[in-house]
Amino acid sequence: MIEDHRILRGSKVVLRPLASGDLRRCVKWFSDPQVTQFLGRNTPVTLAEEERWFRDYLRRGDEQIFAIEVDGRHVGNLGLHKVDRVHRKADLGIVIGEPTYWSRGYGTDALQAALAYGFDLLGLNKVSLDVLEDNVRAQRSYDKCGFVREGLHREDVFKDGRFLNVVRMSILSREFRDRQGSAA
Numbered sequence: 001m002i003e004d005h006r007i008l009r010g011s012k013v014v015l016r017p018l019a020s021g022d023l024r025r026c027v028k029w030f031s032d033p034q035v036t037q038f039l040g041r042n043t044p045v046t047l048a049e050e051e052r053w054f055r056d057y058l059r060r061g062d063e064q065i066f067a068i069e070v071d072g073r074h075v076g077n078l079g080l081h082k083v084d085r086v087h088r089k090a091d092l093g094i095v096i097g098e099p100t101y102w103s104r105g106y107g108t109d110a111l112q113a114a115l116a117y118g119f120d121l122l123g124l125n126k127v128s129l130d131v132l133e134d135n136v137r138a139q140r141s142y143d144k145c146g147f148v149r150e151g152l153h154r155e156d157v158f159k160d161g162r163f164l165n166v167v168r169m170s171i172l173s174r175e176f177r178d179r180q181g182s183a184a
């Protein structure tokens, strides 16, 4: 049997490539204010927009989006964006779209699996992300994975009538490996 390297296994979650059949669920999440309050984006998306985005995504080679599954249920997405083979870096985004699955360790587990894939299989040196300054749960999860605060984009996002600061965080390959070594 041929192993699909894009099926990533954490201890609690499985990550598999996002498929067109998942898009309806994504539209639901990205139209839910409970979820979107934590994201840089403001507007709800339509299925047509999401399908157009997915077609473009399949044509591009610099992005990999995974569906996060818990016990076979698709509960969120994780993306490696702007994968840069020259500078060996990428940006990461994650959303668990089902709020009942928040704060149960799934996000951190998905992040660890994606970082192992990015560093070990894609050969990345650095993975970065942006997070709204008041999104403390997400930052706690990133801290647990070893991301460090790299800087602050002041008043970078306008949301619900106010400008919000955005924190830039990153982790290097050697930092990830050191943490894995000390955890073993």
Ligand SMILES: CC(C)(COP(=O)(O)OP(=O)(O)OC[C@H]1O[C@@H](n2cnc3c(N)ncnc32)[C@H](O)[C@@H]1OP(=O)(O)O)[C@@H](O)C(=O)NCCC(=O)NCCS
Binding pocket: 035, 038, 039, 076, 094, 095, 096, 097, 101, 102, 103, 104, 105, 106, 107, 108, 109, 130, 131, 132, 135, 136, 137, 138, 140, 141
């Ligand atoms: C951010 C997200 C991916 C994290 O995944 P998760 O499964 O909820 O996170 P985890 O359970 O692995 O870790 C969250 C940690 O934050 C803690 N936490 C939760 N709410 C908190 C709060 N209000 N203040 C401080 N810590 C908080 C949890 O207790 C946990 O830490 P612990 O393990 O030390 O107890 C998920 O919550 C999510 O998708 N949220 C909505 C969208 C979003 O914010 N995306 C990220 C955009 S940058």
